[in-house]
Amino acid sequence: MQACQLRWLLIGNSRWHWALAQNGESGADQPQQFLHLPPPTSPLTAAVDLPLVWAAVGPVPPCAGLPAETRLALDDVPLAEAPPWLGIDRALAGWWAAQLAGGPVLVADAGTVLSLTRVDGCGRFAGGRLMAGAALQLRAMGAGTQALPSLEGGLASAGGGEPWPRATDAAMRLGVAEGLAAAVLEAGRQARALDDKCRIVLTGGDGPTLWPLLRRPSGLGEEGLQHRPELCLEALMALRPAPPIGVAQARPRSSRI
Numbered sequence: 120m121q122a123c124q125l126r127w128l129l130i131g132n133s134r135w136h137w138a139l140a141q142n143g144e145s146g147a148d149q150p151q152q153f154l155h156l157p158p159p160t161s162p163l164t165a166a167v168d169l170p171l172v173w174a175a176v177g178p179v180p181p182c183a184g185l186p187a188e189t190r191l192a193l194d195d196v197p198l199a200e201a202p203p204w205l206g207i208d209r210a211l212a213g214w215w216a217a218q219l220a221g222g223p224v225l226v227a228d229a230g231t232v233l234s235l236t237r238v239d240g241c242g243r244f245a246g247g248r249l250m251a252g253a254a255l256q257l258r259a260m261g262a263g264t265q266a267l268p269s270l271e272g273g274l275a276s277a278g279g280g281e282p283w284p285r286a287t288d289a290a291m292r293l294g295v296a297e298g299l300a301a302a303v304l305e306a307g308r309q310a311r312a313l314d315d316k317c318r319i320v321l322t323g324g325d326g327p328t329l330w331p332l333l334r335r336p337s338g339l340g341e342e343g344l345q346h347r348p349e350l351c352l353e354a355l356m357a358l359r360p361a362p363p364i365g366v367a368q369a370r371p372r373s374s375r376i
Contacts, residue, residue, distance in 0.1 A: 215354030229323035
C-alpha cells in the first residue's frame with residue numbers, strides 16, 4: 120500500500136507550526152520535516168492538507184477549514200494539576216519535556232513570549248513565568264522611543280559576534296538576547312535550588328540564538344541544559360500518533376477521562 124504524508128499542526132501567535140511524516144505499510148511514522156510558516160491565505164479544504172490533529176494558542180481564522188473534532192484541548196494533555204487557563208503549548212511542552220527527562224524540568228519556550236514552565240518530579244505543573252519575547256521587545260523599543268528604530272527579524276545575527284556593538288540595531292538585538300538568556304539562566308538556577316535534578320529544556324523560535332549564550336559557563340552542566348527545538352510538535356505527535364494504514368483516525372479523547 121502506498122505511503123501517505125501525515126501532518127500535525129500547532130497554531131502559534133505569529134506562525135503555523137507543522138510536523139510532516141510519511142506513513143508506510145508498517146504504520147510506523149517517521150518525522151521528515153518541521154515547518155514554521157505564516158498562516159495560509161486560503162482554507163485547508165483538501166483532505167491531504169488537513170492535519171491528523173491540531174492545537175492552537177493563536178487566532179484560528181474562521182475560514183481555515185480545520186475540523187473541530189480533531190482539535191486537541193488542554194484536557195487531552197496528561198499534565199497533572201494544569202490550571203484551566205494554561206496555554207496548550209505550555210502544557211504540551213511541559214508534559215513532553217518531563218517525559219523525556221524522566222524527572223523535574225523547567226521549559227524555556229523562546230517564542231513571541233518567553234514562557235518558563237516548571238514541572239515537578241511527580242509530573243505536576245508547578246508554576247512558571249512569562250515575559251515579552253525578542254520580537255515584542257524590539258518592537259516596543261521602537262514604538263516607545265523617538266530615537267530607536269522598530270526592528271523586524273527577531274534575534275537574527277544578534278550582535279554580529281561583537282560583545283559590545285557600536286551599531287544601534289545590533290546593540291538592541293544583543294541586549295534583548297542577553298536579557299532573555301539571563302532570565303532563563305536565573306530561573307534555572309532557582310528551579311535547581313528547589314530540586315537539583317531539575318533540567319532546563321530550551322525550545323521555541325529564538326532558541327538557536329539563545330542556545331550558545333546559555334551554554335557559556337553557568338553551573339548547569341551538560342546534563343542540566345538541553346535544546347529541543349520542536350518540543351511542542353514532538354508532544355503533539357506523541358499524544359496523537361498515526362493510526363495503522365487503513366484505520367481511521369479516532370476523535371481525540373481526553374486522557375484524563
